Amino acid sequence: MPDLDDVSAAAGTVPATGGVGIVTPRDFVHDQPFTFQSGQSLPGFTLRYETYGRLNETRDNVIVICHALSGDHHCAGRHSPDDRKPGWWDNLIGPGRAVDTDKFFVVCANCLGGCVGSTGPSSLNPATGRPYGISFPFVTIRDMVRSQKLLLDHLGVAALHAVIGGSMGGMQVLQWGIEYPGFVRRLLAMATTSREGAQAIAFNEVGRQAIMQDPAWNHGDYPKDGGPRTGLAIARMMAHITYVSDASMDRKFGRRKKADANRDAYTFDVQFEVESYLRHQGQSFINRFDANSYLYITRALDQFDLAQAYGSLEAAFAPVQAETLVVGFTSDWLFPPEQNRTIALALLRCGKRATYAELETDLGHDSFLLESEDLYTLVRSFLERPTAVEVDFNI
């Protein structure tokens, strides 16, 4: 669940030069009925997406990026020259970068159920002329992947060189490998899990309750600019804490107080910088995210349990043909290293090619967005290694 508002703060500033430059999102309109895993269906859907780089002649130099809970399709470049910030994974994606757009054609779509251009609960229901609200079909990780596959078919993609994602994006990566084994060659999942655990569900539930207990939620029926702004902001504040770590928060804020806070220590107004930071996180989130989408996508996360869905993790991974790289981060307490190891171990038990690497960081779950040469080298090595093995005696 990358924290879009905080990428540059957590990871240092991204250089304005280089990168993929100015990018324009596009819409893929699927005008055939789409049946969700729940059995519910829509007459069609739209996915908003961006692409960087060029599709090669064999149409197989494609890398799909899967975003996390609060992410979107804008993962690299800027929409206009005066954009304050680039896409959320701009440090990783671009010409000469770890995901090299000189070599690969990168596609990233806003997920089904989202609120940044793709069809979701805030979209208008053609039958009523009003937003779907909670009449929108329940969305699963598998639904997200299946809808992305329709986009790739539309783009004429023959095969995927790789699918990459962190957190919820990592779940989609695994689902891609299971659902379309012959279509995907490499899977790169970071800071993720094969099974949303009780703690993660618990945090999601607190967020949902904050939204649903806000009277403005009104059972999901609210105008486009209204809705449970207080509830959504609180959900975001709480979730944000789960994306970082004790150490990184303390380093960033410590007990520092706002300049004017000392005058009045005995009030409940904002005193500590961490409080005002979280309030800012909440406020900026409500201006770009829909509360019902938040409910739907967190539910999709909760439902994700590959072992339960397929009988066992080994049964789930049985069809996988791709080579997998799983990356865990030592300070990630939302999807801890152990849950990432579990994925690689199950794949190996199935006789699949899977590697597990673990990066030591103290930035928590959002570490996968880190500006780290070590991470870049690992990612680049995984993506660019030719299939033939060369012998090298240097140890």
Add this chain to the structure above:
Amino acid sequence: MTRLVEKRTVDMQIIGDWVEPHTRVLDLGCGKGALLGYLMQSKQVTAIGVDLDFHRITACVQRGVTAYQGDMLGFMREFPDRFFDRVICSRTVQELDQPAAVILEALRVGRTVTVGFVNHGFWKNRLAALVRGRKVRNEIYTTEWFESRPANPLTIADFEHFCRAKQIRIARRALLAGNWRTPRRVLPNLLAGYALYDLTR
């Protein structure tokens, strides 16, 4: 090639001779994946390496060697009996906190376990310790005691005693002279510089 690198490739070649083609091989302490990369190419094995270090795992990924970053005992406990055709523990055994536990677990998950180590009973090592009265330092073990990991130097006699005590069958052995090339069958604990074993249950 330096003499050191030459020695390492000798080790690789013997293990390469022992490994059956198209088998599943686990390398404990795989480093940068050189041995597994060689076995993948020469014997078309399915290779998995285990190592603790992120940069070495990255090097494995660069080579196309599948690797797992983490503790080798914890790793092996995740696999059923005889999952691997061969488990290799080449020049790793002297660095282990629990060598017996690792070798016994390797014998559970592997049909054959290959263990290779520098023989600290080799006469030059004995002489160096006797004359200098200091920790052995040579081209393989270059560091001072305070610069190195906790090491647990062992000899051929120590290792074969361990196998007898644990009722581990030595299916094959290669005992090499100080040059790590010439076989040395007479008085190996004194005259062999390097020892390589295939163990089974």
